[in-house]
Amino acid sequence: MxxxxxxxxxxxxxxxxxxxxxxxxxxxxxxxxxVKDHLSKFPQFRHYKRNEFHAHLDSGRGNKLTLATRKYIQNLLKLNMEAPYGSEWAAEEKIKRREMVAEEACYIFVHEILNEASELKGKNSVCRCVGPIVGFVHYRFVVEEEVPVVYVYELQLEPRVHGKGLGKFLMQLIELIACECGMGAVVLTVQRANRLAMDFYISKLRYTISAISPSRVDPLLGPEKSYEILCKTFDPDAQAVFEVR
Missing domain, CATH: 1.20.5 (Single alpha-helices involved in coiled-coils or other helix-helix interfaces)
Structure with missing residues (x-):
């Protein structure tokens, strides 16, 4: 040749x-x-009982949400995110309402257990827990920069359950799901004005500002953007793409 x-x-x-x-x-x-229920691989995460708070977790899909659940999500998003988004919220809210009902939108819902007796198991060890939703995670499996990742669209909790370790617990679960499903990283977007969220992910969970975040891609124009893209990688391919070298 x-x-x-x-x-x-x-x-x-x-x-x-x-x-x-x-x-x-x-x-x-x-x-x-x-996979219909990503929690099925992690039964130990079905219940959360710490800091005088008890909850049951279950899975859901965006195209199967009840009207009541959709309204709850809309209200909690507005409560938590209107201030960080500022003038951008009106347009962003319309986008989020479309995103939340998509078939590819995966959810983990947090139900507060108000009555200990409700935790009784049925004959087939099926959890009978009931209680109001107090938070949720919306995540998706997507290809980002040719790498399969879990992208966390939302992690929202009611203000009254903040500070109980629930956010960290949920993100640990998301990371386990990502690894179980062969994803290279967990990626998420955070409003720069949301200083509490930025500190939570970077200082407490050891996420980093990704190489694909506006402030890394263009240090001159990046600061004009209102958000950062954060990541935690699990393999060399993802690390090469998402982490700053």
Whole structure:
């Protein structure tokens, strides 16, 4: 094979490898998205009982939310996020309302247990816990920069349950789900004005400002953006893409 033939052969091999990697990534995302209940792999996370707070967690999908649940999400989002978004909230709220009912939107709901007796198990060890929703996580399996990731769209808790360790507990669960499903990272967006959230993710959970965040991509124009993209990576491929080198 002459030099020209070798170059063409390498080019074809490279294209084939790129297509194979893309197909593999798509299959990983599809498999993760088809799982109906990601909590099923982590039964120890079904209940939370710390700091005088007791809760039951369950899973949901955006296209199967009840009207009451949709209204609850809308109200909690407005309560928690209107101030950090400021003048951008009116437009952002419309986007979030569409996002929350999409089929690909995965949820973990936190139900407060008000009566200890409600934790009784049925004959088949099915949890009978009931209680009002006091928070939720909205997450999705997506391809970001050619890497399969869990993207956390929302982590929202009622103000009265803040400071009980629940946010950290939920993010640990999301990270376990990400690893179980073969994702390379957990990625999320935080409003820069939301200083409590920024401190929570960076100082307490050891997330970092990603290399794909506006402030990293363009240090001159980045500060004009109202948000940062944070990440925690789990493999070398994701680390090479998302972490600042």
């Amino acid at each position: 002459d030099a020209e033939g070798k170059i063409e052969h390498r080019a074809k091999k490279t294209r084939r490898e790129i297509l194979e990697k893309k197909k593999s990534t798509e299959n990983v995302i599809k498999a993760a998205s088809l």
